[in-house]
Amino acid sequence: MTTEGRRxxxxxxxxxxxxxxxxxxxxxxxxxxxxxxxxxxHAVMDAFSTxxxxxxxxSTILLIGRSRLAEAFAREFIVTYLSANSGQYERxxxxxxxxxxGSLPSTGRLVxxxxxxxxxxxxxxxxxxxxxxxxxxxxxxxxxxxxxxxxYYRVAVSVVDGRLxxxxxPAAVSPPARGLDxxxxxxxxxATDSPLAxxxxxxxxxxxxxxxxxxxxxTSDSTVEALRPPPFASVESATVTADDSECGARSASARVLxxxxxxxxxxxxPALSYPLTMVRAAGQWQVRSVDPFPALRLPVTLVTxxxxxxxxxGAGAPTRTTPSSAAQIPSATQN
Numbered sequence: 001m002t003t004e005g006r007r008x009x010x011x012x013x014x015x016x017x018x019x020x021x022x023x024x025x026x027x028x029x030x031x032x033x034x035x036x037x038x039x040x041x042h043a044v045m046d047a048f049s050t051x052x053x054x055x056x057x058x059s060t061i062l063l064i065g066r067s068r069l070a071e072a073f074a075r076e077f078i079v080t081y082l083s084a085n086s087g088q089y090e091r092x093x094x095x096x097x098x099x100x101x102g103s104l105p106s107t108g109r110l111v112x113x114x115x116x117x118x119x120x121x122x123x124x125x126x127x128x129x130x131x132x133x134x135x136x137x138x139x140x141x142x143x144x145x146x147x148x149x150x151x152y153y154r155v156a157v158s159v160v161d162g163r164l165x166x167x168x169x170p171a172a173v174s175p176p177a178r179g180l181d182x183x184x185x186x187x188x189x190x191a192t193d194s195p196l197a198x199x200x201x202x203x204x205x206x207x208x209x210x211x212x213x214x215x216x217x218x219t220s221d222s223t224v225e226a227l228r229p230p231p232f233a234s235v236e237s238a239t240v241t242a243d244d245s246e247c248g249a250r251s252a253s254a255r256v257l258x259x260x261x262x263x264x265x266x267x268x269x270p271a272l273s274y275p276l277t278m279v280r281a282a283g284q285w286q287v288r289s290v291d292p293f294p295a296l297r298l299p300v301t302l303v304t305x306x307x308x309x310x311x312x313x314g315a316g317a318p319t320r321t322t323p324s325s326a327a328q329i330p331s332a333t334q335n
Contacts, residue, residue, distance in 0.1 A: 063121070066129055070157040071116045073164040074133035078153050081170055082139065083111040096166040103169070110140035113150075117176060122156065129159040134173060150175070183301035184294045186241035186257045195248030197240040199285040200258040200276060208232045208262055208272075219279060219286045232262035232269070243295060253279045255295035 077095040084092060085108040092099045115136045123130040134154045153170040190197040203217035210230035218224050237260070240247075244254040256276040262269050275291040 066159050067119055067121070067131060069162070069164060070129075070131035070159055071119050071133055074119075074131075074155050074157050074166075075114045075116055075135050077157075077166050078135045078155060078170050079111050079114050079137065082137065082153070083108045096169060099169060111137050112140070113138045117152065127161055130167070131157045131159065133157055135170075136175070152176075181303035183297040183303050184257070185243045185255060185297045186295065188242050188245045188247060190240040190242055190247035190256075194240075195280075195285050196242050196244065196254055196256055196278060197238070197247065199248075199278065199287065200240050200256050200274075201235075201238045201260075203276070203287050204238065204258055204260050204274060205235050208260070209234055217287055219281065219288045222286075222288055224287065224290055232264050233266075234263045235260045236263060236268065237261050248278075248280070248285055251280070253277070255291075257294055 073095075080095065081092060081099075084104050086102075086104045086106050088104065088108075089099055089101070116133060117136050118134040120132055121129055122132045132154060133156075134152055136150045136152050138149075139151055152173050152175050154173045155170045156167040158165050158167060192198075199217055202212060203214070206212035206214040206217060207224070207226055208230065209232050210226055210228075211234075214224070214226045239259040240256060242248070242254050242256045244251045248254060254277075256278055257273060258276060259271050259273045261271045273294075275294040277288045277291055278285055279288050280286075
């Protein structure tokens, strides 16, 4: 009885497994059929194939090299074209075909300070690239009278096996639109006698003028070194803002933005800004690093005029920004 019961149970289990296997195979066949109907054979193949690999290092280097060629060519062509006079049509033939007769003035203009402000590959076909390049220049009405305002010109450049040619003469275009500011996380202006302001000010005094021991203001693992030779004689005043509302009274770390006004050759020079990461160890504040960019408010927030808006949340209740005040540089001491 027991043996026959086991055999019956074993046969029933086998039938259930076979039925489950048929249902699975039917589902797979249905999915493949739907993919074939919707997207054809490519859809089926793509569903089971590995994604294509990205561009190789060699192709990236080649692309960068072609862009540099196009930018250099466009810069030279635009300067040559804008400064040409009516007797220099043959000179322009080195850059472009068919410069219209009568399109050049009798006296060329002074064109200086060309800068490539934007370039993009607009077309790629086999061994042919077409790059669109925008160049900014300063144009003077006569020698020695250079206008302050910059002008912007765009030209299309073909690159064929390393040989370059402009597709047409340049077009004057609008300058790039003014960008938007990003809200920073420095919410508090620190008083002169606050721990963060004293250490940040003393640190910048030692960094920029060579006066004082920089090692007193930096952590043991910091890689910051004083500038040699010192570029400034003194540092007069500083504005110190921080993401710590108590400016170092109780916290263990802080992000600080210190803006200083240095002096050189007895005269005030333009102000300089230093984003710092500061930590407190054994009761003393020190600078761990000079950061590559100021601390940003997260999520990233755009500033429009005097209002800030959360970029990730879209339009919302604006937050007013507040100006910061300047403080005199204290003596090189550390709390």
